[in-house]
Amino acid sequence: MLGLFGTLNLAARSMSTQRAGVEIAGQNLANVNNPAYARQRVAIATSMSIVTAAGIQGTGADAIEITQLRNAILDNQIQAEASNRGALAARQLALQYGQAALGTQIDTTSTAGITGGNSLAEGLSNLFNAFQSLSTNPTSMAERQTLLMKASSLALQFNQLDTRLDNLAASLNTTIGAEVASANQLLTDIARLNDMIRTAEITSGATANDLRDTRQARIEELAKFVNLDITTDASGALNISIGGVDMVSGQQRLDSLEAYDAGGGQILLRAATAGTPLAITGGSIQGTIEARDVGIGNLRASINSLAAALITEVNAVHSVGFGLTGGTGENFFTGTNAADIGVNAALLDDPSLVQAAGVSGAPGDNQVALALARLAQTKHPALNDQSFNQAYSQTVAAFGQELATVNTQLGDQQAIENMLLRQRDALGGVSLDEEMTDLTRFQKAFAASARLVTVVDEMLETVVNLKR
């Protein structure tokens, strides 16, 4: 038999056990709005039984462990999806900036009617319409000045668009640098947390649940920047590698990320110590790089091709013409691409030098002006056998299609991630109603145990007072 003192001890341990339950419920309630927290449960088990004359008797219950309700599979899935979403979100943002830089939009409510807008499409149409207008009156200085004005405006549009895209690429490079710094800080944090978890678990012999929650949050935050490969070693520490290079092993940070210039302003990612270029496939850093090099890069290349073809084709026709004063051989455009396209300054200074005639000494001749105007309908091999306007439309449509696709993918990705988060929340999220119920339950059990103490105390009093 336990005896009175044994029972008193049983009651005291029961109170301690119920108090642990209350504390854990309190811990859960305190962390109800902590998204990184997984609810905890106190595991209560019966204490060791003893053999008595009346049989095997229990000796109460003890709180043997504080467990955390977390699913490693869900955590890994969420981490992977965070990388996917980070990449898509970064691509979407960069492509939206690119769309804004392009400045092409349909506005049928503008006063210019269905041709309203101020994009390159309008600029190209205006240029070739000005050539058409010149062909009807080649000796008119007014027509020549209008032509040069439209051409200058178009050249400026090309320059400005190229500058905007260049600035955007530079901004994206800056973003990559900032995100690399954040990722490196997170790698340091994870290594430190590995160390803290190891120390706490060795010291206490129990699972360091809160530290593990914090580490998981850091990992998911890191996964948004770059996709990770995670392995667990024998000590329970998480080892992280990125792009095949080990970054964290146990409590040591072996390497870090570094953004470097691969040439031509193309900022890429490599391991800082090993110097190995990293082939990453997820995360916002990868998304930003892809948007910069593929989406924005292709857009810029297409605009440059368009500008180069325009300069080459127009100059080829214009240079063989004759101006009002009989001059020939002048180019219409200067430059080689969108960044430096401009109108020949000599023409701007003296519009009579615009070479609209096909023969010398015949100022009313308009053959070159007409040929320049008809370039608008010509299919150019350098533009995949499309006219200038068709090539621009194709460029804009392709860019729009890429952004539309990313929008759809991001929507789907967010739905998937939300489902996984809801599943994790269903397992490890704190329910106020549950915790309040547990609180009440443990409180009542504590009160009952305290009552047992009171009863045993009275019994002891009775025994003691037997001998007076």
Added chain:
Amino acid sequence: MRVSANTFSDTLITQLSQLAVRQQKLQAQAATGQRVRLPEDDPIALRRVLDLQNDYSTNSQFTENIARQLELAQASFDSIKALKTISDRASEIATLADSLKSTPELQAYATEITEMIKQAVHVLNGSHRGDYLFGGTQTDQPPYTMTLDANGNVTGVTFQGNLDIPQVEISNGVLASSQVIGENSTGTGPRGLVADSRSGADLLNHLISLQNNLLSGNVALIASTDRPNLARDEDNLLYHISSNGAIQARLETTRKLNEQHNQSVESQVSREVDADLAQTLVKLTQTQTAYEAALQSGARALNLSLLDYLR
């Protein structure tokens, strides 16, 4: 499935966000009347619209070109009419100048013919917007020069222009010109206005011949040579009058076709870009109702808690 404290609020936030985005998009469509505004909205439709807008702009320019050509045609017609008047009077004089007329009368006729030659040259040297009308592409100098003798009689006229007529695009791939050249003695190419070897017309030289025959009193030559020549000149001018009318009619027809084409393009753009207002407003109302319902139900559910019932 177990629902935690944050499951409901997170789900509510997500749903409200989605409804707000949808609401904003529909509201923008209703306000602008457009389904497609940015490349991401509908890239294929946007591409078609950009191509249509270019088509519209080019067609509008063709209409401007036609207007310019019609202007030229009208200016040319005024000159041709003036030349026809001269030709008619010259034919009349050639008929009146017979053996019954006295020398002073014939001299008077000659003087009139001399002035008519000068008038014809003046008309042929007419310009429009600073360019000479009948010199081909030699628009910077008068097409005709005239030489006079000591008595002021015209002894010769020289054509300084060329036979090139600048063509202008009036529709996609279609070239036209309403310009006329003063004369063409080559036998090929555009028909000269006052002289053409194919029709035998040579108005100015025929008028000079008439002037000289009147001055010399050679009425027989007037009857045998000048009168038939002037008839050929008149036929040539009639040809140009009808040709001018034909080109103006062609230009007007092409302009109407261009305008109809542009109206069709506007309809096509509208089909691609415009939002169906009725459908948009219905969807907007549905979305707003769903948003309101989500807010109301969310507010009620968020307020429920066990804490309200525990003593």
